[in-house]
Amino acid sequence: MWKIDELKEVLRLCKKYNVILVSDEIHSDLVFKGHKHIPIASLIEDDFKNCITLVSPTKTFNIAGLSVSAVIISEAGLRAKFRSTLSKNGANMLNIFGLVAAEAAYSSCEKWLDELLVYLEENLNTLEEYFKENIPQIKVIRPEATYLAWLDCNGLKVPAGQLKDFFVNKAGVGLNDGFAFGKEGLGFQRLNFACPRTVLLEGLERIKKAVDGLSC
Known part of the structure; x- marks a missing residue:
């Protein structure tokens, strides 16, 4: 903000x-x-x-x-x-x-919005905790607003220019490539967490499986 x-x-x-x-x-x-x-x-x-x-x-x-x-x-x-x-x-x-x-x-729809904000913040907490516990190589930059979180992927064993291919073709998860927002975004990905928590967790598990595969 x-x-x-x-x-x-x-x-x-x-x-x-x-x-x-x-x-x-x-x-x-x-x-x-x-x-x-x-x-x-x-x-x-x-x-x-x-x-x-x-x-x-x-x-x-x-x-x-x-x-x-x-x-x-x-x-x-x-x-x-x-x-x-x-x-x-x-x-x-x-x-x-x-x-x-x-x-x-x-x-x-004010009541609906209030409930939405609670759900989104719970999703954000879930996202942050999951990466800390299971994929520490990726750091979540916690937003103060919106349902879009930046992921610092510079700790992965993946060249920054190949991150998009890694997430789409290895993890099966489509994120926004940080480089599309400027050269400063190289090495970052943007994740939309405005979704059912079951979908969010499935995506996180896919990312974990792909990251675990890097060390094989």
Whole structure:
């Protein structure tokens, strides 16, 4: 999670260099206990207007197929430019099914979300404990929010460039290759733990079997 001083520094730099700030806060509802999401727009105190905030219920409520989201732009001129660009690209049509789903999610599903967060954190604890006890070569970088955990695989006897092949073809588990997010991600994999715990455990057991096979 971004801290207040970090967010303020981003705002300062964007203002200094006249940069339009686009803040993707689509995962902002999925925050674990002890942490808090701070909308960056809430920290704007001066005349900086080049801020665009993106939000959506699709990640939180698993309705990505309905293609619904919201863009928050307080400055009228920037908002007009954004709308014009959408119109020119034919992306200005509303999705009635998505709108109804978004309204239902935000107005009637708070209890469900509370239960989801508990389940996700239990999955995260399971994930972390399993690697510590059974696959210590892989380190879990515990997230403060979202259902995506980074795995530091630099302790494996697998070249970083071959990790994707190892997990897919040896372990039978599809993860996101860290290198796809930039060269700093080399040696890392991203795991989605938003699934039934039985599925998570099956995936972990497959990874363990593949890792154990490296020492044979």
